Amino acid sequence: MSKTFKNFIAGSWEAPTTGTWFENRNPADTRDLIGRFPDSGAADIRAAVRSARRGFEIWRRTPAPARGDVLRRLGDLLVRHKEELADGMTREMGKVLAETRGDVQEGIDTAYYAATEGRRLFGHTVPSELRDKWAMSFRRPIGVAGLITPFNFPLAIPTWKMFPALVCGNAVVIKPSEDVPHTTHRLVELLLEAGLPPEVIQLVHGRGASAGKAFVEHPDVPVISFTGSTATGSFIGETCGRLHKRLSLEMGGKNAQIVMDDADLDLALDGVLWGAFGTTGQRCTATSRLILHQKIHDRFLRKLVEAAEGLRLGDGRKPGHDVGPLIHERSRQKVESYVAIGQDEGAELLTGGRKPGGERLGHGFFFRPTIFAGVTPSMRLAQEEIFGPVLSVLKVRSFDEAVRVNNGVTYGLSSSLYTQDVNLAFRALQELDNGITYVNAPTIGAEAHLPFGGVKQTGNGHREGGWEVYEFYSETKVGYVDYSGILQRAQIDNYDE
Numbered sequence: 001m002s003k004t005f006k007n008f009i010a011g012s013w014e015a016p017t018t019g020t021w022f023e024n025r026n027p028a029d030t031r032d033l034i035g036r037f038p039d040s041g042a043a044d045i046r047a048a049v050r051s052a053r054r055g056f057e058i059w060r061r062t063p064a065p066a067r068g069d070v071l072r073r074l075g076d077l078l079v080r081h082k083e084e085l086a087d088g089m090t091r092e093m094g095k096v097l098a099e100t101r102g103d104v105q106e107g108i109d110t111a112y113y114a115a116t117e118g119r120r121l122f123g124h125t126v127p128s129e130l131r132d133k134w135a136m137s138f139r140r141p142i143g144v145a146g147l148i149t150p151f152n153f154p155l156a157i158p159t160w161k162m163f164p165a166l167v168c169g170n171a172v173v174i175k176p177s178e179d180v181p182h183t184t185h186r187l188v189e190l191l192l193e194a195g196l197p198p199e200v201i202q203l204v205h206g207r208g209a210s211a212g213k214a215f216v217e218h219p220d221v222p223v224i225s226f227t228g229s230t231a232t233g234s235f236i237g238e239t240c241g242r243l244h245k246r247l248s249l250e251m252g253g254k255n256a257q258i259v260m261d262d263a264d265l266d267l268a269l270d271g272v273l274w275g276a277f278g279t280t281g282q283r284c285t286a287t288s289r290l291i292l293h294q295k296i297h298d299r300f301l302r303k304l305v306e307a308a309e310g311l312r313l314g315d316g317r318k319p320g321h322d323v324g325p326l327i328h329e330r331s332r333q334k335v336e337s338y339v340a341i342g343q344d345e346g347a348e349l350l351t352g353g354r355k356p357g358g359e360r361l362g363h364g365f366f367f368r369p370t371i372f373a374g375v376t377p378s379m380r381l382a383q384e385e386i387f388g389p390v391l392s393v394l395k396v397r398s399f400d401e402a403v404r405v406n407n408g409v410t411y412g413l414s415s416s417l418y419t420q421d422v423n424l425a426f427r428a429l430q431e432l433d434n435g436i437t438y439v440n441a442p443t444i445g446a447e448a449h450l451p452f453g454g455v456k457q458t459g460n461g462h463r464e465g466g467w468e469v470y471e472f473y474s475e476t477k478v479g480y481v482d483y484s485g486i487l488q489r490a491q492i493d494n495y496d497e
């Protein structure tokens, strides 16, 4: 018998009012049923928001250092449960254990950073333009923060949002991806064990079009933070714009690695294999375009194809595997459709392009690492996010052309340049139109204490991670105290004479 999970609303585990559930299965072997999760509706969201408003009244008065202490204890619990969480995450999401351990580590780093931020949350004290007058800014919590998360980082992304929201004094309602509900379930259990007052956190499972939509439309959720596809982000953005909600969007990418003719090619090869095929290409920062200088193009491609063909597909929970499955069959069909599009457009399929045969991988959503050469900048292969193990290779004659190709897409998350030339390295930081640029490292690998996010259609100007996200989850308030005992009129009275 599979386990049936519940929502966490108003301090207890509750069945959905809809009476319906969805299944969560292992994408490496769909015969493995992880559990049934609530297919919640608008009534569940309403109950969660009501409770979160009560939780907010308690939590906003809890001193910020004490809020941080809860997250420090949570960090300790994540350390203790790292192996169990990583194993459960690979089981529901598919990426290999080394990667899910990294996903948990990112949650640990985010928890410890947030814990110390509870002792900062700085405002400013600045001189007033008038005598005997004090001027300062400080930060206040906003209210109920609504968090909507994607499938590809089942622990790290919920922590990126939840921990800063909580340290700033907000109550949280989270709707995790319906593809990976179990990891957030465990995270909420651990938050409660760490001592978070129950009504400060609410967990509502469900699908985007029902629970997610109801959530975004709820008038008592003034802050929404969303990570997911650009299409979903546009939809959420329209609603939030109409309702004047504070909104952070982290969306799709079409990230490129550039390899110049002076690069360390072995290093660049390791980088692109990890960037393109790690997480089966399902990272927002995945390398989906490889821009090669013409002088090393053919040589590099030969090595790359050979190395890609050596990657071992399989269940990420078993040792010896490099690439796990895609998240679901829809996703595999999308990848297959782009293989057909690439061939129609005239790109050359060098390897992959199909699912593996045989019984061993026959029950999962596996797809072979795929490389297309002869891709030109205007092809759909070079423009659209595929979110799978598909790499499009473009040839360029110069650094300037590489910059133009990199920048010629609607997305702007991450980019990477391999070169030995320090001048090009610094030009890349300035000229590549992305939120993150790596030099001599792949397009993936963000660190929790730095801001994370992209430009153009990847984001809407906010950042997760690091110090900047604390601005998003708090309201700046300004206080003036005039202790002169007389009326002093700003911009009118002055003391020049």
Ligand code: NAD
Pocket (backbone or CB within 6 Å): 148, 149, 150, 151, 152, 153, 175, 176, 177, 178, 206, 207, 208, 209, 211, 212, 213, 216, 227, 228, 229, 230, 232, 233, 235, 236, 250, 251, 252, 253, 283, 284, 285, 385, 387, 413, 453, 454, 458
């Ligand atoms: P998705 O957009 O399908 O779903 C993301 C979340 O939105 C899920 O929880 C889903 O239930 C919810 N949702 C769907 N429709 C909704 C609606 N109408 N209203 C409210 N919520 C709704 O994305 P996904 O497939 O889970 O994740 C993959 C995408 O996420 C890729 O495009 C990837 O680039 C992006 N991503 C971006 C970042 C980043 O930081 N920029 C990080 C990770 C993933």
